[in-house]
Amino acid sequence: MPKDHGIGASSKRRxxxxxxxxxxxxxxxxxxxxxxxVAFVRSDVAHGRITGIDTAAAEAMPGVxxxxxxxxxxxxxxxxxxxxxxxxxxxxxxxxxxxVLAQGKVRHVGEMVAxxxxxxxxxxxDAADAVMLDIEELPAIVDMKKAVASSxxxxxDEIGTNLCYDWGFVExxxxxxxxxxxxxxxxxxxxxxxxxxxANPMExxxxxxxxxxxxxxxxxxxxxxxxxxxxxxxxAFVLGIPEHKLRVVAPDVGGGxxxxxxxxxxxxxxxxxxxxxxxxxxxTSTRSEAFMSDAHGRDHVxxxxxxxxxxxxxxxxxxxxxxxxGAYLSTFAPSVPTWLHGTxxxxxxxxxxxxxxxxxxxxxxxxxxxxxxxxxxxxxxQLERVIDKAARELGVDPxxxxxxxFITEFPYATPVAVEYDTGDYHxxxxxxAEIADFAGFETRRKESEAxxxxxxxxxxxxxxxxxxxxxxxxxxxxxxxxxxxxATVRVNATGSLSVMTGSHSHGQGHETSFxxxxxxxxxxxxxxxxxxxxxxxxxxxxxxxYGSRSLAxxxxxxxxxxxxxxxxxxxxxxxxxxxxxxDIELKNGAFSxxxxxxxxxxxxxxxxxxxPHNYPLEDIEPGLEETAFYDxxxxxxxxxxxxxEVEVDPxxxxxxxxxxxxxxxxxxxxxxxxxxxxxxGGVAQGIGQALLENCVYDETGQLLSASYMDYAMPRADNxxxxxxxxxxxxxxxxxxxxxxxCGEAGAIGSPPAVINAVIDALHSGGFTHVTHIDxxxxxxxxxAAMQG
Amino acid sequence: xxxxxxxxxxxxxxxxxxxxxxxxxxxxxxxxCQELTGTxxxxxxxxxxxxxxxxxxxxxxxxxxxxxxxxxxxxxxGEGKGGAAGFAKGxxxxxxxxxxxxxxxxxxxxxxxxxxxLAQLGSRVIDGFAKKMADQFFTRLQEAIEGPANEADxxxxxxxxxxxKKGWFRRMVGAGGGAA
Numbered sequence: 032m033p034k035d036h037g038i039g040a041s042s043k044r045r046x047x048x049x050x051x052x053x054x055x056x057x058x059x060x061x062x063x064x065x066x067x068x069v070a071f072v073r074s075d076v077a078h079g080r081i082t083g084i085d086t087a088a089a090e091a092m093p094g095v096x097x098x099x100x101x102x103x104x105x106x107x108x109x110x111x112x113x114x115x116x117x118x119x120x121x122x123x124x125x126x127x128x129x130x131v132l133a134q135g136k137v138r139h140v141g142e143m144v145a146x147x148x149x150x151x152x153x154x155x156x157d158a159a160d161a162v163m164l165d166i167e168e169l170p171a172i173v174d175m176k177k178a179v180a181s182s183x184x185x186x187x188d189e190i191g192t193n194l195c196y197d198w199g200f201v202e203x204x205x206x207x208x209x210x211x212x213x214x215x216x217x218x219x220x221x222x223x224x225x226x227x228x229x230a231n232p233m234e235x236x237x238x239x240x241x242x243x244x245x246x247x248x249x250x251x252x253x254x255x256x257x258x259x260x261x262x263x264x265x266x267a268f269v270l271g272i273p274e275h276k277l278r279v280v281a282p283d284v285g286g287g288x289x290x291x292x293x294x295x296x297x298x299x300x301x302x303x304x305x306x307x308x309x310x311x312x313x314x315t316s317t318r319s320e321a322f323m324s325d326a327h328g329r330d331h332v333x334x335x336x337x338x339x340x341x342x343x344x345x346x347x348x349x350x351x352x353x354x355x356x357g358a359y360l361s362t363f364a365p366s367v368p369t370w371l372h373g374t375x376x377x378x379x380x381x382x383x384x385x386x387x388x389x390x391x392x393x394x395x396x397x398x399x400x401x402x403x404x405x406x407x408x409x410x411x412x413q414l415e416r417v418i419d420k421a422a423r424e425l426g427v428d429p430x431x432x433x434x435x436x437f438i439t440e441f442p443y444a445t446p447v448a449v450e451y452d453t454g455d456y457h458x459x460x461x462x463x464a465e466i467a468d469f470a471g472f473e474t475r476r477k478e479s480e481a482x483x484x485x486x487x488x489x490x491x492x493x494x495x496x497x498x499x500x501x502x503x504x505x506x507x508x509x510x511x512x513x514x515x516x517x518a519t520v521r522v523n524a525t526g527s528l529s530v531m532t533g534s535h536s537h538g539q540g541h542e543t544s545f546x547x548x549x550x551x552x553x554x555x556x557x558x559x560x561x562x563x564x565x566x567x568x569x570x571x572x573x574x575x576x577y578g579s580r581s582l583a584x585x586x587x588x589x590x591x592x593x594x595x596x597x598x599x600x601x602x603x604x605x606x607x608x609x610x611x612x613x614d615i616e617l618k619n620g621a622f623s624x625x626x627x628x629x630x631x632x633x634x635x636x637x638x639x640x641x642x643p644h645n646y647p648l649e650d651i652e653p654g655l656e657e658t659a660f661y662d663x664x665x666x667x668x669x670x671x672x673x674x675x676e677v678e679v680d681p682x683x684x685x686x687x688x689x690x691x692x693x694x695x696x697x698x699x700x701x702x703x704x705x706x707x708x709x710x711x712g713g714v715a716q717g718i719g720q721a722l723l724e725n726c727v728y729d730e731t732g733q734l735l736s737a738s739y740m741d742y743a744m745p746r747a748d749n750x751x752x753x754x755x756x757x758x759x760x761x762x763x764x765x766x767x768x769x770x771x772x773c774g775e776a777g778a779i780g781s782p783p784a785v786i787n788a789v790i791d792a793l794h795s796g797g798f799t800h801v802t803h804i805d806x807x808x809x810x811x812x813x814x815a816a817m818q819g
Numbered sequence: 820x821x822x823x824x825x826x827x828x829x830x831x832x833x834x835x836x837x838x839x840x841x842x843x844x845x846x847x848x849x850x851x852c853q854e855l856t857g858t859x860x861x862x863x864x865x866x867x868x869x870x871x872x873x874x875x876x877x878x879x880x881x882x883x884x885x886x887x888x889x890x891x892x893x894x895x896x897g898e899g900k901g902g903a904a905g906f907a908k909g910x911x912x913x914x915x916x917x918x919x920x921x922x923x924x925x926x927x928x929x930x931x932x933x934x935x936x937l938a939q940l941g942s943r944v945i946d947g948f949a950k951k952m953a954d955q956f957f958t959r960l961q962e963a964i965e966g967p968a969n970e971a972d973x974x975x976x977x978x979x980x981x982x983x984k985k986g987w988f989r990r991m992v993g994a995g996g997g998a999a
Binding site: 075076077140160161319322323729731734735736737738740 | 873902903905906932933934935936938939940942943
């Protein structure tokens with residue numbers, strides 16, 4: 032009988048009531064009395080020298096309050112980068128300045144050159160059109176390999192190269208890996224592209240800057256996944272506003288997928304302009320602006336080699352990746368192709384020798400940073416594709432080849448610096464065979480063939496690192512922040528709870544699942560617990576939500592704070608019951624003395640804490656409010672096996688996903704329904720990457736896929752019902768909930784399964800010359816590959 | 820994007836050459852041209868209204884003539900700024916070859932680029948659009964010299980009445996010898 036409340040229950044998402052009835056409070060719903068509006072003038076060339084900005088005509092237009100240009104930001108800090116990578120020669124990465132408004136040069140289409148603040152949005156937009164930019168166009172560099180080779184066309188002249196860093200991991204392994212590959216019985220090589228994506232959250236970015244003269248207080252309302260991080264970065268590094276004079280609010284946020292982690296120039300601008308004009312200033316991104324200013328994702332070009340011995344054991348993996356940084360270093364960009372990618376190259380396999388080389392490259396394109404999965408999808412895709420290719424070359428079953436090489440003993444220290452605490456890869460492999468009905472595949476293939484279609488089955492086994500992250504570890508790796516999480520549990524006098532968390536919910540269902548944890552611990556109904564998040568004024572300093580960390584890290588902080596509450600409440604209860612603290616038990620919302628029928632209700636204890644007439648004041652303080660900061664001791668390592676069945680129309684190259692199944696090991700599960708929803712969403716995004724989505728620049732740096740006419744998002748008819756199973760559970764060993772995180776798995780596990788299925792389908796139709804198709808596998812690409 | 824094509828014009832090279840360098844002819848030939856002033860030596864100022872896919876804009880810009888080797892080859896280059904719509908620029912290298920008595924073969928190699936919203940929203944239609952623009956330009960040039968192939972095809976911009984089968988340019992400059 033499934034539970035109907037607490038941990039393990041599929042409690043309905045309470046936040047959906049407001050999301051689905053139009054009563055959410057998104058940033059664009061916030062309008063501050065007297066607000067002005069900003070329209071940004073953005074570069075329409077990819078690379079050029081600014082020789083003049085003529086604002087005279089625009090300034091004379093109705094409603095215009097002020098036009099800002101780069102010169103207004105001289106002396107103001109640039110946007111900081113939160114992660115410093117050290118290259119394989121011991122040099123720190125190149126870190127060119129990232130101005131709020133362009134200084135001297137523009138480096139990508141969409142870069143902000145000027146900003147018009149006016150009384151109304153329409154007046155701001157009209158005047159922005161009248162700002163005349165004189166930009167002497169320079170040759171643009173888009174292709175990463177050309178960028179590295181070029182010494183003439185430089186995105187940042189002052190650093191003398193387009194190479195941000197050349198990272199080797201683990202550098203000491205390099206010779207051993209080269210030797211192992213040289214002596215291997217078989218080496219499979221694959222060159223591939225992990226396509227550039229635009230995150231496209233349903234809600235575009237919005238920023239409202241406000242300034243209160245009376246208190247010299249700035250407030251920024253913004254679409255962020257981590258308001259405290261924005262406050263720290265913007266306050267300390269860009270605008271020089273101390274935290275006690277700066278409040279950042281991220282209210283309801285309509286999807287983030289990583290792209291709302293970062294500190295953006297627009298939000299710094301609105302905060303700055305509000306102070307300068309003593310007026311609130313609002314910006315709401317248009318969808319066109321989102322395409323050319325939200326940080327993009329992925330964009331890796333990789334060569335991977337997998338070496339095997341005579342018995343098909345993996346002996347070495349060697350990779351070389353070019354990772355696009357875009358024109359500037361976005362907040363966490365340097366960490367994505369390195370520590371979130373190189374550390375995952377062992378996958379689920381006991382390959383003894385691994386070497387990863389990553390060249391991060393500046394180009395005249397929008398900055399690239401974390402997008403759902405962030406580094407781990409890139410690692411999984413190349414590894415799972417090359418294993419599939421190796422299985423074909425060797426004529427062995429792809430799942431058998433994987434199983435033969437699975438890690439089976441835990442903890443397992445990989446040659447790429449991480450230690451997996453738990454996992455059972457055979458269990459998820461068994462489970463996927465069952466739920467995806469491998470046994471019935473041949474029958475389904477024959478049915479497809481009878482319709483003139485080719486059917487393929489693709490599998491993928493993934494591991495990822497979630498719950499980021501141990502602060503002392505990431506500090507060594509170059510992070511300029513700690514990655515703990517915080518929680519304050521405030522018990523109200525009559526027993527209800529407000530839980531203030533540093534995590535941020537932008538679709539994940541925290542308001543539902545976090546109360547399940549607390550309810551389980553105290554034994555009071557979930558509806559007595561409210562989750563407060565998203566406002567630096569009323570939550571403790573926390574690091575926010577990304578890297579599938581909210582439950583594993585933020586949830587653990589809530590557990591720790593709740594434990595403190597329970598300890599104190601137990602003391603109060605012992606006093607009220609005139610019993611020894613050691614004999615008090617908390618069960619179903621009541622404290623009782625073990626072995627007696629004496630008990631006191633939760634609400635009576637909490638009331639006593641705030642109305643301490645009968646209270647051990649000499650021993651403990653009144654009140655019932657506790658804060659905890661939780662810093663994890665390791666990453667968590669969710670894993671799983673995915674299976675995809677596609678049909679390919681050999682006449683057109685059209686691919687349709689017919690079946691998709693996911694067997695995940697997320698450790699313990701708090702709310703199965705929310706977990707399934709997270710996997711569904713991730714798989715839909717992964718299918719989008721595999722078959723549809725592609726961000727395209729032309730050779731002059733013009734963004735061609737800048738609207739939904741040219742950038743294909745997955746729609747309902749592209750995604751089948753996804754069969755999800757999370758019954759394989761090896762609980763995380765180092766956090767109190769035993770949870771691992773489920774937010775990104777779907778997007779990590781699905782792209783290789785889809786492409787492996789497409790290749791399998793083509794081989795079944797005799798197109799055995801096709802060894803790889805780059806994503807997105809559009810009809811055009813598939814058909815062209817079939818023609819040879 | 821790049822395009823190349825050629826066409827035969829029933830006129831000698833000098834006539835074709837002169838036509839290309841005449842502002843009135845250029846104005847008639849550039850699709851959507853509202854205004855064109857200037858001289859070949861100092862360049863022309865042009866205002867062009869065009870709609871590319873979903874983007875409609877007024878482009879203001881410069882057309883310059885360079886690399887002139889009369890009457891064989893010249894280069895027309897232009898750049899137009901369409902404000903919020905972005906920009907368009909292009910260059911056409913035109914070569915004139917004698918192709919018999921009173922007949923000129925005109926070759927052109929066009930390279931065109933667009934930026935901003937034009938590229939972002941119009942990229943799917945831009946190749947076809949640029950080809951159409953180039954096609955129209957040289958068709959109109961041909962018609963300005965020869966006269967329209969038939970009445971119905973006469974460009975809208977051309978309101979000159981008179982002999983249907985003689986190009987208005989040739990009438991204007993008084994060049995003799997009708998091709999038709």
